[in-house]
Amino acid sequence: MAGVLSHTPPRRVKLIFILLVLVASTLALLAWTQVWVNAVVAETGVDALTLAVDGSDAAPAVTALALAGFALGGALTIAGRSIRVVLGVLEILLAVSVFLSAYLVLGNPALASAPAVTAATGIAGTESILAAVASASVTPWPYVALAASVIMFVTGAGIIATASRWPGPTTRYQTTRLVPAAGSPTGGSEPDAVVDWDDLSRGEDPTA
Numbered sequence: 001m002a003g004v005l006s007h008t009p010p011r012r013v014k015l016i017f018i019l020l021v022l023v024a025s026t027l028a029l030l031a032w033t034q035v036w037v038n039a040v041v042a043e044t045g046v047d048a049l050t051l052a053v054d055g056s057d058a059a060p061a062v063t064a065l066a067l068a069g070f071a072l073g074g075a076l077t078i079a080g081r082s083i084r085v086v087l088g089v090l091e092i093l094l095a096v097s098v099f100l101s102a103y104l105v106l107g108n109p110a111l112a113s114a115p116a117v118t119a120a121t122g123i124a125g126t127e128s129i130l131a132a133v134a135s136a137s138v139t140p141w142p143y144v145a146l147a148a149s150v151i152m153f154v155t156g157a158g159i160i161a162t163a164s165r166w167p168g169p170t171t172r173y174q175t176t177r178l179v180p181a182a183g184s185p186t187g188g189s190e191p192d193a194v195v196d197w198d199d200l201s202r203g204e205d206p207t208a
Contacts, residue, residue, distance in 0.1 A: 014166045018076050020155040021091060025069030027148035028098050031055055032062040034141040036105055039113040040120055042134040051116050055141060058112040059101040060159050062145060070150065076159070084163035089157030099149035102142045108135035 006015070032055035041049045055062060072094070074086055079087055105112040117129050161181040 007117065010165045011160050014076075017155055017159050017162070018073050020158075021069055021073040021076065022149060024095075024155060025066045025073065027151070028062055028145055029066035031067065031102075031141045031145040032059065034144075035139050036141050037109040037113050037136050037138055038162040039110065040118065041117055041123075041132050046132065051113065051120055053113045053116040055145070057119075058105045058109075059142075060097060060146070063099050065098050065101070066148075078139055079108065081166070082161050084166060085160050086117040088156045088159030088163065089160060091152055093156075095149045095152030095156060096153060098145055100109065102145040102149065105132045105142045106138055106146075109138050112136075132170045140144050148185035 005173045034055060035052045036058040037053040038057045039051045039053055041051060055065065069091070072091055076087055111126065112135060113179055114126065117133060118124050121130055121132065123132050158203055
């Protein structure tokens with residue numbers, strides 16, 4: 001990837017990484033809205049209950065991390081070189097956080113189902129919930145979140161590596177300074193407002 005980007009115009013490099021940040025954040029947010037775990041709760045004397053556990057219950061932090069990614073993408077559009085490096089590091093931290101959120105669900109889907117189990121059955125306490133969950137299987141969506149975290153990590157590293165090549169912030173909104181036009185009656189010097197005011201006070205014409 002580095003070899004390809006070395007021959008890519010700076011503005012395109014900037015656009016590519018901003019788009020990657022937004023794509024990764026979109027994937028993470030999309031995954032968060034879907035079902036992550038299918039859990040079967042079997043209480044004594046009660047028919048088994050199947051619960052579809054959304055990412056909002058299994059990994060609630062992912063939404064905040066994805067939204068932070070969107071904000072980071074917006075900041076990249078106007079950031080200077082040093083800030084780009086900082087934002088690249090932050091993107092890597094977001095990647096690690098999303099990865100851990102998904103990894104913990106994959107490692108213990110029954111425990112990740114705890115909020116949904118408590119809401120549906122009233123069972124509380126880790127040991128009680130784990131005892132009540134007869135089975136818990138993950139869907140592909142936690143893996144989508146993992147993929148998003150990988151994209152985030154690679155993007156963050158790429159931002160750091162190419163930060164010096166990006167074009168600087170636009171000067172469209174910089175303050176302009178007025179200078180005398182060529183051939184002005186000021187004799188090539190800046191007009192002095194204080195002197196002109198004093199001349200007017202004495203009845204003299206400062207432009208004469």
